[in-house]
Amino acid sequence: xxxxxxxxxxxxxISCGEKKYHDEKLVPIAQVSDSLLQAAMKYQLNLDRExxxxxxxxxxxxxxxDFDGLDYFPLNPDLIVKAALVRTPQTLPFMMPTTTERMxxxxxxxxxxxxxxxTDYRLPVYQSSELMNTxxxxxxxxxxxxxLTNGQETYIGGRYLDLRIPQGDEIIIDFNRAYxxxxxxxxxxxxxxxxxxxxxxIRIAAGVKAFKATAKNN
Numbered sequence: 001x002x003x004x005x006x007x008x009x010x011x012x013x014i015s016c017g018e019k020k021y022h023d024e025k026l027v028p029i030a031q032v033s034d035s036l037l038q039a040a041m042k043y044q045l046n047l048d049r050e051x052x053x054x055x056x057x058x059x060x061x062x063x064x065x066d067f068d069g070l071d072y073f074p075l076n077p078d079l080i081v082k083a084a085l086v087r088t089p090q091t092l093p094f095m096m097p098t099t100t101e102r103m104x105x106x107x108x109x110x111x112x113x114x115x116x117x118x119t120d121y122r123l124p125v126y127q128s129s130e131l132m133n134t135x136x137x138x139x140x141x142x143x144x145x146x147x148l149t150n151g152q153e154t155y156i157g158g159r160y161l162d163l164r165i166p167q168g169d170e171i172i173i174d175f176n177r178a179y180x181x182x183x184x185x186x187x188x189x190x191x192x193x194x195x196x197x198x199x200x201x202i203r204i205a206a207g208v209k210a211f212k213a214t215a216k217n218n
Contacts, residue, residue, distance in 0.1 A: 037075055040176035044072055047179060047208075058182035058189060063213045071209040072176075073153075079175040079206040083114035085125075085166065093129050099157075099183055100190040105129040109141055109165070114173060116202065124197050125163065139165040143173070144194040147204040155184040155210050158194035178207025185211055 048069040050056045057064055087110040095103045109127040113120065123145060131137040146158035159178040163171060181191035 036080055036172075036174065037077060037176075040075055040080075040174055043177050044070075058185045060186055063185065070211070073205045073207060073209060075176050076206045079116070079204065081114045081116060081173050081175075083112040083171050083173050085169050085171045086111045086113060087169075096126075096192070098190045098192055102190050112143070112171065112173065119202075121200060123200070124195070141165060142192070143198075144192055145178075145198045145200055145204070146194045147200040147202060149203050149205065153205070153209055154207075155180045157181060157184065157191065158198075159204075159207060160192070175204050175206040178204065180208050180211065185213075 051059060051067060051070065052064070054064070057067075059067060088108055091108045093105045093107045096106045097103060106126050106128055108124045110125055112123045112125050115121070123143060126142045126144075128137075128140070128142070131140050141163040143161040143163055144158055145161070147154075150156050150158055159180055161173065161175070161178055163173070182189035183191035
């Protein structure tokens with residue numbers, strides 16, 4: 001499920017005091033199995049099929065006529081990482097904004113701690129008060145992020161990842177599954193605004209690139 005119509009807000013990072021997170025919980029996956037890359041490829045193919053379906057696509061009619069698939073970075077195994085999930089059960093719900101006037105109640109479910117190219121990063125991950133009370137999406141988590149590709153190679157407003165609550169304290173982040181908000185294709189949609197706390201000061205060259213409607217239809 002894409003959290004396109006659910007709203008997200010600027011959040012403050014939760015401090016973890018003096019505890020250090022490193023070693024095995026922060027290293028990238030050294031050997032990514034074929035199944036993970038195959039799953040990412042299948043995800044991208046399914047996303048393209050959704051965009052081609054008249055009942056599911058966010059594309060406006062003129063952009064759907066010649067649409068033959070989204071533009072992706074090449075699958076990158078180095079951007080599939082194992083993160084430590086530090087749950088924050090005491091965080092209170094708060095109202096989060098989008099690109100419209102709509103608001104929704106959300107909470108910081110936890111902090112994701114991981115490493116890329118030898119540098120440690122921390123991103124808050126969010127849970128909707130509405131979805132957590134539904135059977136189908138009760139374990140659904142939303143990870144929005146911005147990075148140094150935004151506004152050039154990728155959508156200026158950032159991209160999103162859908163995650164599921166794990167049984168343990170580790171979670172796989174596969175940036176090959178990063179997708180654009182629907183408002184990158186159609187301004188009628190209300191899209192989550194990526195909080196400043198979810199900015200990565202590096203290039204994430206994986207997932208969906210910026211949509212260039214004019215180029216595809218000329």
